[in-house]
Amino acid sequence: MISCWQKTEVDKNVEFRLAETYKEAGVSITITTLTDVLAFYIGLLTPFRSVQSFCMYTSTALLFCYIFNITFFGACLALNGRREKGNRHWLTCMKLPEASGDSKGCCVGGTYDKSTRKEYDMPIDSFFKNYYGPFLTTVWVKMLVCLIYAGYLAVSIYGCFQIQEGLDLKNLAADGSYVGDYYDEEDEFFSDFGPNVMLVIKNEHFQYWNPAARESLDLCLENFLNLTMADSGIPPISWLHAYMQIGQNAGFDLDNETQFKGKLTSFLIQSGFSQDVNFTNNQIHASRVFIQTVNVSTAIDEKNMLNAFRETADKCGELQMPVDLIVYHPAFIYFDQYAVIISNTVQNIVVATCAMLVISLLLIPNPLCSVWVTFAIASVIVGVAGFMALWDVSLDSVSMINLVICIGFSVDFSAHISYAFVSSEKSSANEKATDAIHKLGYPIVQGAVSTIAGVVVLAAAKSYIFRTFFKIMFLVILFGAVHGVVFLPVFLTFLGACSKSRVKNKQNLPEHSDTSEQRVKVVLSPTGQQMNVCADPDCY
Incomplete structure (x- = not known):
């Protein structure tokens, strides 16, 4: 919004400048906010409560940020515009002498470019307009960008195929914690053994003293021991087997309910059970x-063992005498x-990407460019997923939360550039790309650098x-x-269709002899006399 405000004509009234700012920035921030909020709300579909809480908090925060930007921040811009109109100092608000027009000092008021009637371009804006944009749209540079x-x-x-599933439990502890040393030594000395899984008989009506019930339970345990991840050489740790052995040695009749319970x-x-x-x-x-399980070392092994x-x-619950079990x-x-x-990660990404496409189709006035925005989103997601695997980040609930963030933030830069490209009034695709980069190159770089600077401490x-x-x-x-200022502008220049509609509409407009002259809208009063209703240069 600040970038758009700086590109308005400074001698226009505040209302007109603010309207121009919202016209240029309003749709872009609406697109990005809707897509971000929707992406995070889609994250509520996941069964993980931690991810749900994060998505609910973040989406609501983004919604409030959007409301803040289109209300309070716009009001601040209006107040700043009135300060500029009154030729007052930016800090003290004291009246300043009129600027000559060629001075750029911070202690004079109202400095602007007399030829364009706008604030002076910042050096980086001039760089994007005069050097980077034309350089990026040359043929050989486009070919290099494609390569x-x-x-x-x-x-x-390639990185996507290297993604590892699972969360190493020691990663939940801080570096240097004794918990990490414990898991390291467990992996070193007891790597052949997996979790000692608990089988809970939760049916309070199960008749442990009944030989048929015990036989059914033994058959159930045998099914567990026959699994590849269970060691049949290590018998189950069973209080019932120990009790029956002691009862048999002592001559107790444990088939009798009274003696069994007594x-x-x-x-x-005495036994410790x-x-x-x-x-x-x-x-x-x-x-x-x-x-006791064995040979369970990777996340895939753990998942297969659990299933x-x-x-x-x-299956134990389907025996002739059912055994109602849960494993834990x-x-x-x-x-x-x-x-x-x-499955949940793929579901969230696919649903969110489709939602981005729908929103882009509704708000970007060109279907083909909306498809390019969706393509850029998918491209960023694939890149993040692939490079995070190469950067030794596994796919778990922690990285899943961040991938949901990826869905939301990946649309920001591409949507801004695409909308600026489509709404540009330049004639050729290369000029449109240069104009879009000139308008949004600095805000994109500034936003990216400030965001990275904010998280680099982590x-x-x-x-x-x-x-x-x-x-x-x-x-x-x-x-x-990179997609916003390098890849997407180049790809958009290949689409002449994205730039035809506005050019055609512009050609169909009535020509004006001199757009720099003041145009006055004239109407007749009931008495037949002419009345000048509007003397604004843009009112016709």
């Missing part, structure tokens, strides 16, 4: 046994995400979560800015 983009896309796609309390206290059976009020409400154990538990381990809260992380953080946030935000902003 660079092909290389970028190839590396990104001897159970003393057995649990008291934590494995919930025996209260002469009723076994639940109990558990343990199965296999749950499927086997479901404290790490399952992390293994659960591995089962759905890829690169030295002692937490994996913060470092991951920095890495993905850095990639998102970097690739988004």
Whole structure:
């Protein structure tokens, strides 16, 4: 908005300048806000509560930022415009002497370019207009940009196939924590053994003293031991097996419910199995046994183990005498995400990208350019996903949150450039691209640099979560800015269709003999006399 304000004619009234600012910037910030907010609200579809909370907070914050920009910030621009109109100092608001027009000092008022009636271009604006834009639109540079983009896309796609699933639990602890040392030594000395999985019999009506029920339970445990990730050489840790063995040696009739329950309390206290059976009020409400897993080292192994154990538990409930089981381990809260992380990530990206396309089609007055915006979004997402894998970032709930951010922020730069290209009144595609870069090159670079500067401190953080946030935000902003000021302007010049409609409309407008002269709208009064209604140069 500031960039658009600086490009308005300074001698116009504040209302006109603010209207021109909103005309140029309003649609762009509306597109980016709608797409950002929608992308984060789509993130609510994920089953992870942490991601849902983040998306709800961020989308609501962006919505309030948008309202703030089109109301309060616009009012601040209007007040600043009145200060400029009154020729007052930017800090003290004291009256200043009239500027001669060629002075650029900060202690004089109203300096502007007399030929354009606008504020002087900043040096970087002049660079984009006079040097970078014409350089980028030359034929050989376009070919070079296409080759660079092909290389970028190839590396990104290669990286996508290298993505590792899963969250290493030691990454949840701060660097240097003893937790990290514990997991490192566990991997070194006990890498052959996986989690000791708990099988919980939750049916309080299960008859442990019934031989048929015990046989059904043994069959169920045998099914677990036959799994590839379970070691059949390591018997289950079962309080029931130990109890039956002791009862058999002592000559107890444990097939009798009364004797079974009567001897159970003393057995649990003496054997150390008291934590494995919930025996209260002469009723076994639940109990558990343990199965040792082996050769479970990667996130894929953990996901497969979790699914296999749950499927086997479901089959136990289908036996002739059903055994109602649930499988549990404290790490399952992390293994659960591995089962759905890829499908949910793909779902969020596809749905959000389609939503971006719909919004772009509604607000950008050219369907083909809207498709290019969507293409740029997909390109940035592929690049971030590929390079984050090459930067040693795995796909987990932490990086998934950041990929949702990627969906939102990747549209910002491309939407601004595309809309500026389509709305430009230049005649040729190359001139349109140069004009769009001139208008938005500096704001894009400024926004990218300031955002990266804001998160670069996280690169030295002692937490994996913060470092991951920095890495993905850095990639998102970097690739988004490069697409905005390098790739997309070049690709848009290949689309003559994007620039035809406005040129045709402009050619159909009535010609004016001198656009610099003041035009006066004349109407007749009821008495037949002429009345000058509007003397504004742009009123006709």
